[in-house]
Amino acid sequence: MDINSFSPMMPTSPLSMINQIKFEDESDLKDLFITVDEPESYVTTIETFITYRIITKTSRGEFDSSEFEVRRRYQDFLWLKGKLEEAHPTLIIPPLPEKFIVKGMVERFNDDFIETRKKALHKFLNRIADHPTLTFNEDFKVFLTAQAWELSSHKKQGPGLLSRMGQTVRAVASSFRGVKNRPEEFMEMNNFIEIFSQKINLIDKISQRIYKEEREYFEEMKEYGPIHVLWSASEEDLVDTLKGIASCIEKCCKATEKQMSGLSEALLPAVHEYVLYSEMLMGVMKRRDQIQAELDSKVEALTYRKGDTDLLTEEIGKLEDKVECANNALKADWERWKQNMQNDIKSAFTDMAEENIHYYEQCLATWESFLTTQTDLHIEEDSEDKL
Amino acid sequence: MEQASSDLEGQLQPAPLEPLGYADGELEAAVGEKAEGAQEESSGLDTMTENNFWLKKIEISVSEAEKRTGRNAVNMQETYTAYLIETRSVEHADGQSVLTDSLWRRYSEFELLRNYLLVCYPHIVVPPLPEKRAEFVWHKLSADNMDPDFVERRRIGLENFLLRVASHPTLCRDKIFYLFLTQEGNWKETVNETGFQLKADSRLKALNATFRVKNPDKRFTELKHYSDELQSVISHLLRVRARVADRLYGVYKVHGNYGRVFSEWSAIEKEMGDGLQSAGHHMDVYASSIDDILEDEEHYADQLKEYLFYAEALRAVCRKHELMQYDLEMAVQDLASKKQQCEELATGTVRTFSLKGMTTKLFGQEAPEQREARIKVLEEQISEGEQQLKSKNLEGREFVKNAWADIERFKEQKNHDLKEALISYAVMQISMCKKGIQVWTNAKECFSKM
Numbered sequence: 001m002d003i004n005s006f007s008p009m010m011p012t013s014p015l016s017m018i019n020q021i022k023f024e025d026e027s028d029l030k031d032l033f034i035t036v037d038e039p040e041s042y043v044t045t046i047e048t049f050i051t052y053r054i055i056t057k058t059s060r061g062e063f064d065s066s067e068f069e070v071r072r073r074y075q076d077f078l079w080l081k082g083k084l085e086e087a088h089p090t091l092i093i094p095p096l097p098e099k100f101i102v103k104g105m106v107e108r109f110n111d112d113f114i115e116t117r118k119k120a121l122h123k124f125l126n127r128i129a130d131h132p133t134l135t136f137n138e139d140f141k142v143f144l145t146a147q148a149w150e151l152s153s154h155k156k157q158g159p160g161l162l163s164r165m166g167q168t169v170r171a172v173a174s175s176f177r178g179v180k181n182r183p184e185e186f187m188e189m190n191n192f193i194e195i196f197s198q199k200i201n202l203i204d205k206i207s208q209r210i211y212k213e214e215r216e217y218f219e220e221m222k223e224y225g226p227i228h229v230l231w232s233a234s235e236e237d238l239v240d241t242l243k244g245i246a247s248c249i250e251k252c253c254k255a256t257e258k259q260m261s262g263l264s265e266a267l268l269p270a271v272h273e274y275v276l277y278s279e280m281l282m283g284v285m286k287r288r289d290q291i292q293a294e295l296d297s298k299v300e301a302l303t304y305r306k307g308d309t310d311l312l313t314e315e316i317g318k319l320e321d322k323v324e325c326a327n328n329a330l331k332a333d334w335e336r337w338k339q340n341m342q343n344d345i346k347s348a349f350t351d352m353a354e355e356n357i358h359y360y361e362q363c364l365a366t367w368e369s370f371l372t373t374q375t376d377l378h379i380e381e382d383s384e385d386k387l
Numbered sequence: 388m389e390q391a392s393s394d395l396e397g398q399l400q401p402a403p404l405e406p407l408g409y410a411d412g413e414l415e416a417a418v419g420e421k422a423e424g425a426q427e428e429s430s431g432l433d434t435m436t437e438n439n440f441w442l443k444k445i446e447i448s449v450s451e452a453e454k455r456t457g458r459n460a461v462n463m464q465e466t467y468t469a470y471l472i473e474t475r476s477v478e479h480a481d482g483q484s485v486l487t488d489s490l491w492r493r494y495s496e497f498e499l500l501r502n503y504l505l506v507c508y509p510h511i512v513v514p515p516l517p518e519k520r521a522e523f524v525w526h527k528l529s530a531d532n533m534d535p536d537f538v539e540r541r542r543i544g545l546e547n548f549l550l551r552v553a554s555h556p557t558l559c560r561d562k563i564f565y566l567f568l569t570q571e572g573n574w575k576e577t578v579n580e581t582g583f584q585l586k587a588d589s590r591l592k593a594l595n596a597t598f599r600v601k602n603p604d605k606r607f608t609e610l611k612h613y614s615d616e617l618q619s620v621i622s623h624l625l626r627v628r629a630r631v632a633d634r635l636y637g638v639y640k641v642h643g644n645y646g647r648v649f650s651e652w653s654a655i656e657k658e659m660g661d662g663l664q665s666a667g668h669h670m671d672v673y674a675s676s677i678d679d680i681l682e683d684e685e686h687y688a689d690q691l692k693e694y695l696f697y698a699e700a701l702r703a704v705c706r707k708h709e710l711m712q713y714d715l716e717m718a719v720q721d722l723a724s725k726k727q728q729c730e731e732l733a734t735g736t737v738r739t740f741s742l743k744g745m746t747t748k749l750f751g752q753e754a755p756e757q758r759e760a761r762i763k764v765l766e767e768q769i770s771e772g773e774q775q776l777k778s779k780n781l782e783g784r785e786f787v788k789n790a791w792a793d794i795e796r797f798k799e800q801k802n803h804d805l806k807e808a809l810i811s812y813a814v815m816q817i818s819m820c821k822k823g824i825q826v827w828t829n830a831k832e833c834f835s836k837m
Binding site for chain 2: 191192195196199202203206209210213214216217220221223224227228230231234235237238241242245248252342345346349350353354356357359360361363364367368370371374375
């Protein structure tokens with residue numbers, strides 16, 4: 001069953017929606033596969049920017065072909081996100097990686113930065129593809145399939161700059177008015193989002209800090225091992241022992257390196273995505289509140305008989321529908337989002353724990369095998385003495 | 388004359404290694420009740436058995452440390468730590484030990500004891516004291532001498548020092564050492580009364596000898612190089628170890644923050660809550676496990692530090708050899724010049740420059756009686772000089788013999804101790820890895836139940 005926020009026959013029970021969403025997310029039913037790769041520098045007289053190659057493979061009928069290859073830049077992704085937010089103001093749109101990283105970035109086009117961004121963009125598109133509603137969005141389809149010039153002309157359609165500005169102004173104004181009638185469940189949701197945002201930000205900082213400390217530990221360990229080799233040059237009787245220890249330290253260093261890369265490839269991006277999600281969620285809450293505020297202001301106007309009563313009543317009717325749709329869309333998506341968050345966090349931390357176990361197991365094996373060589377020698381030496 | 392100089396050259400050769408053979412009559416063996424009987428050292432092996440015998444007889448421990456306040460030399464109030472030294476004699480038959488002596492000493496008294504041993508036994512590699520101030524500190528350790536962890540490690544170091552002295556075949560029989568363990572009051576005065584400070588070689592003299600000595604025993608030169616290398620490499624190792632410890636501490640402790648945040652987060656989660664909470668607990672366990680791990684490593688560092696300080700003791704023996712050798716060379720030179728002067732006076736030829744010679748030339752020859760008198764004086768000096776040279780030579784050879792025997796003993800001890808320490812380091816790493824596996828396995832279980 002197609003779930004679309006524009007569909008009039010939307011089921012109202014979140015539970016039934018969850019069941020359907022789970023059904024739709026089964027990987028063997030997946031019919032849209034997207035990859036983002038090959039970042040390339042594109043130089044013009046005015047500017048330099050990076051484009052990413054996007055390959056789409058699909059079996060869907062509404063697509064003209066089964067395979068597409070396009071190049072997109074970050075600006076294009078921003079445009080897509082904007083369109084999705086416009087079309088589905090109370091759905092939880094996946095987050096985009098940041099425009100700039102404030103601290104420590106000298107050049108925008110640093111290799112690590114590009115690599116991280118590329119992976120995040122890949123995640124972004126795949127999350128949209130997995131979303132029961134967003135996956136059928138028209139702008140999304142255009143983004144994946146249109147050639148450069150087609151995309152430009154498509155972008156020019158739709159509400160102009162002025163009307164977008166107007167929307168922003170109204171949004172700001174309504175947020176100043178505050179939320180008087182926010183329903184209970186959305187109060188809870190808001191509370192959750194606030195605390196979640198705090199905590200996930202802290203976890204992000206802690207994880208980054210752990211990576212930094214591990215890096216510094218690794219650097220010191222690299223210097224530590226060789227000193228034992230140096231020492232062995234002046235100690236005839238301790239050569240094997242000292243060299244053995246140096247070799248163990250070196251192996252543990254390699255294990256540390258591997259563990260660190262696991263951290264930076266899996267845990268850190270996963271946690272960071274949810275930091276961005278938490279910002280996104282606050283935006284979604286605001287938009288929902290804004291839609292409700294529109295209704296509330298019309299109701300207020302009617303109550304105080306400001307303006308044409310009939311017109312107002314008609315408008316209120318439409319707005320009431322709009323509010324109901326928005327709320328239901330959000331409620332359903334919220335449950336879906338929470339489920340995903342739980343799974344993602346669970347698997348990110350479980351994998352991190354697994355990496356750490358593996359790290360310690362490797363080091364343990366290294367030291368244990370060193371110890372057996374030493375104690376074997378000890379036994380040999382002792383028996384020689386006794387002879 | 389040629390014969391004389393070749394004699395002297397022969398006397399300058401370092402003596403070949405011979406088994407330990409002298410009995411130091413100056414010092415009384417006095418440790419333990421059976422000590423009086425065992426004054427003679429007949430051969431190395433017997434000495435070892437005797438001392439193992441003594442070690443069975445007495446146990447020494449530095450069992451407590453206490454903060455004290457008192458007045459120092461300039462009558463100002465000071466705080467210091469005193470250490471309780473207990474000596475037990477072990478009954479031969481049933482292995483029961485009885486407390487025979489118990490007294491309090493402070494670090495400065497240990498220093499006095501060691502300085503005394505250094506001066507009186509220059510051929511021995513005297514065991515070092517634990518460090519006066521905390522060095523190779525990483526950020527958590529306090530550099531404060533009053534810090535309880537530092538005091539504890541020092542207590543262990545002081546006990547180790549006493550045990551090393553007590554197990555040394557020569558040092559254990561020293562009377563001052565015996566009194567250190569048994570006579571609380573007046574011990575300092577007793578030590579000073581020995582006048583050992585007068586026997587001490589001046590630093591300046593030693594430095595001078597090091598630069599000017601022409602023909603030191605090659606083994607001592609090599610030993611000096613070895614001790615420099617040992618000191619340099621162990622210092623480097625300890626410095627980097629401290630930095631590694633610091634970083635490791637950081638990694639573990641930051642994980643503790645996960646504990647706190649997970650716990651706070653679990654409050655808003657219905658299904659994930661329990662898993663987060665218990666995983667958080669394991670993060671706390673992980674973070675606090677580093678304290679014990681690094682405490683153990685500190686003991687390992689102390690073992691290495693002992694040998695770092697031993698390098699200085701090795702150098703002290705080398706310096707003494709250089710000093711004696713230089714002294715010998717100077718005596719040979721002096722004797723040769725006197726003999727030459729004598730010869731010149733006797734034959735009337737002037738080959739060497741002397742003030743007397745110049746004044747003689749300027750103001751006329753001296754009377755034959757004066758010349759005779761001078762020759763006589765010189766001949767006496769030469770005779771004395773030859774006696775002194777003989778005894779210096781003998782001393783020098785004895786010193787080299789005995790020093791080298793102790794150095795061999797030291798080498799064995801060092802190889803054994805360092806190997807043990809390095810292996811214990813591996814054992815510590817294994818223990819750390821096992822703890823890590825356990826904590827993360829528990830954490831993984833909690834995460835997977837979220």
